[in-house]
Amino acid sequence: MVEMTDELLAQVIEDACVEEYTEMMSDTRTHEFTKDFYAEMDLLINNAKKKTKIKHRKKITFLLVAAIIILNILTVVANEPLRIKFGKLIGTFYHNYIEFTQELFDEESMENSTFVVRKLVYTPMGYSLISENENIDTMSYNAIYTDKDNNILDYGQASIYNSVTNVTIDKEEAQKIKINGMDAYYYQDQEIRSISMEQEGYLYTLSGTCSKAELIKILESLDLQ
């Protein structure tokens, strides 16, 4: 005999629900809906599509803005005095920012090293790769994945020597977390969750609408050590 816990009740309820679903799906009855019903539903479906498109455009806009900012910063950091000023500017204007310093690695060895792309090993079920860009000159790599509901997963690897060293956060403060024992930073802007981490002179950033746990799982699949 065992105690009837809420967890056990939840399990029994899940079994009952799945059984009912199977029974329901085997019901093949079809109803001939009226023209009025179809007309009203067409309107609803169009409204739903518009809402989805607006939501989707917001996500794209966010990612585009992020990409443009990174591209602009790549230009700025090519000039060392500008790079220093720009870094200070970000630090001055934004209350919350994360700094990935360049002192952690040897620039000379970085310049002479071969750029090894660390691609994602694991992606959540349903996501497929739709865009992949590798730039040997800037030692950067970017991959975008999406699923059937247009959720986006944006992954980037960039040399700190060539790229931005500050990540700004508008609202909530970043949380320091661990990915395979390495320091990483989790932050969220509306529905877009991101994790950034620095390892061996590279900045790895993963953004998407999936959960924090899922983002961590994806980054943990990278072999960075």
Add this chain to the structure above:
Amino acid sequence: MITFLLSIESPEDKSKFERLYLLYRNKMYYVAYDILKNSQLAENIVHDAFVVLIDHLDKIEEVESAKTWGYLNAIVKSRAYNYYKREKKMSYYGDVSEELFIDRDEPLDILINQDIIKELKNIIKGLPSPYKEVLYLQYYNELTGEEIAVIMGKTPENVRQIVKRAKQKIKLQLKERGYYGGNDR
């Protein structure tokens, strides 16, 4: 990159909403029809259910899943019964807050074995509306009382009482079948 980003949404991609509509409209219709016994009213209820659903699409993870059907089923049934109650002026489960409740503990507070689990599943499947739907939404869909209240057109307090009453019904039926041996507090 811009080209790639803009190509994400292809015209062939059916929206989640449309896929739900195509897969479940007939099932939803017959749920409503079984309650109202009127084709036109059942169609209206299905339409109303989709109107509610459009603002809660984020609660749907997979289109083809028991969780999703539980969610849609609850919306349709609650609307059909609300209509029935309103038109027929009959007492319906929506008035549970008016019933006399014995303030019992929330947990079922019983000892069970595998035989009881099988019996318990049958009891749960046989619970009348809205007890079964609310239990499904709370325990399987993991919705909060507030979320359940919104989609079922009830108050959170009403939902809480429905859950409590559902557990009392389960306990009573287990007792009637000779399985319940816990404290009948």
